[in-house]
Amino acid sequence: xxxxxxxxxxxxxxxxxxxxxxxxxxxxxxxxxxxxxxxxxxxxxxxxxxxxxxxxxxxxxxxxxxxxxxxxxxxxxxxxxxxxxxxxxxxxxxxxxxxxxxxxxxxxxxxxxxxxxxxxxxxxxxxxxxxxxxxxxxxxxxxxxxxxxxxxxxxxxxxxxxxxxxxxxxxxxxxxxxxxxxxxxxxxxxxxxxx
Amino acid sequence: xxxxxxxxxxxxxxxxxxxxxxxxxxxxxxxxxxxxxxxxxxxxxxxxxxxxxxxxxxxxxxxxxxxxxxxxxxxxxxxxxxxxxxxxxxxxxxxxxxxxxxxxxxxxxxxxxxxxxxxxxxxxxxxxxxxxxxxxxxxxxxxxxxxxxxxxxxxx
Numbered sequence: 001x002x003x004x005x006x007x008x009x010x011x012x013x014x015x016x017x018x019x020x021x022x023x024x025x026x027x028x029x030x031x032x033x034x035x036x037x038x039x040x041x042x043x044x045x046x047x048x049x050x051x052x053x054x055x056x057x058x059x060x061x062x063x064x065x066x067x068x069x070x071x072x073x074x075x076x077x078x079x080x081x082x083x084x085x086x087x088x089x090x091x092x093x094x095x096x097x098x099x100x101x102x103x104x105x106x107x108x109x110x111x112x113x114x115x116x117x118x119x120x121x122x123x124x125x126x127x128x129x130x131x132x133x134x135x136x137x138x139x140x141x142x143x144x145x146x147x148x149x150x151x152x153x154x155x156x157x158x159x160x161x162x163x164x165x166x167x168x169x170x171x172x173x174x175x176x177x178x179x180x181x182x183x184x185x186x187x188x189x190x191x192x193x194x195x
Numbered sequence: 196x197x198x199x200x201x202x203x204x205x206x207x208x209x210x211x212x213x214x215x216x217x218x219x220x221x222x223x224x225x226x227x228x229x230x231x232x233x234x235x236x237x238x239x240x241x242x243x244x245x246x247x248x249x250x251x252x253x254x255x256x257x258x259x260x261x262x263x264x265x266x267x268x269x270x271x272x273x274x275x276x277x278x279x280x281x282x283x284x285x286x287x288x289x290x291x292x293x294x295x296x297x298x299x300x301x302x303x304x305x306x307x308x309x310x311x312x313x314x315x316x317x318x319x320x321x322x323x324x325x326x327x328x329x330x331x332x333x334x335x336x337x338x339x340x341x342x343x344x345x346x347x348x349x350x351x
Contacts, residue, residue, distance in 0.1 A: 021233070025226055034205050037215060047225060054229050055236070113216045120214035143208060
């Protein structure tokens with residue numbers, strides 16, 4: 001894409017906006033899909049939220065004041081749409097905080113497009129047990145490759161707090177994954193000696 | 196706007212680390228679906244007249260005025276030009292004696308007639324007529340009861 005201001009001008013131009021919006025879709029579709037998918041877990045839900053996100057982006061473009069970058073703005077809309085979806089689901093199911101991690105794993109195992117092995121499932125399990133906000137911070141940094149500054153604007157949490165949360169989560173995951181790998185290796189040894 | 200991870204990396208990372216997959220051709224199908232949704236949004240787009248509050252209020256005012264003048268011509272009566280049915284009633288009830296006549300001839304019209312009278316006149320009327328009538332009724336009832344009791348005593 002050319003410079004962001006030029007691109008935004010094209011998006012706002014009645015004659016050029018359709019082509020510009022297709023470019024926007026090409027660039028952000030996968031990025032936002034994966035961002036949403038990690039928040040809402042199942043593919044079906046992620047698809048619904050993604051469609052709502054792009055429709056909202058399309059409708060809100062004339063109101064975009066360019067106070068943040070287009071990248072941050074797009075992710076903020078996607079994040080807000082996902083949180084709105086999750087809150088509605090929680091209300092519908094009348095869930096308590098304790099149920100959220102259970103629901104996370106239930107959704108994961110019920111998703112026909114979860115193809116994880118034991119180690120991948122364990123990582124998901126560790127993520128599920130994290131407080132929701134810490135999980136989101138880790139996912140946005142580690143998987144979505146967002147900068148702390150961008151995350152500050154999206155989550156409305158100070159950069160320092162985000163960094164503390166992220167590094168603490170990384171440490172926690174490393175420790176737990178190490179145990180899983182050791183457990184897995186031992187299990188493999190046991191299996192091989194028995195046969 | 197540049198991101199370190201490209202689209203292929205994104206798919207790989209999510210598959211390898213989290214075990215998350217997507218249906219085949221999902222992204223191209225989803226893109227077409229989205230574009231057609233947006234196209235249909237554009238087709239059904241209406242002129243957002245409601246966004247301009249001033250125009251909206253002016254339009255609502257004009258509509259209200261037209262509706263009242265066309266469909267309810269007697270909505271704003273003046274003293275000089277009352278619609279016939281109203282002026283008839285007002286003139287009729289200007290004479291209090293006629294009101295009392297109406298009360299006496301047809302009790303159903305009390306509620307209607309009371310609309311054109313002062314509160315003090317209504318309470319006078321109620322005290323002089325209705326309460327009196329109730330007392331008379333009650334007196335008659337007590338006479339009837341007395342008669343019945345006397346009859347029963349005579350029988351015994």
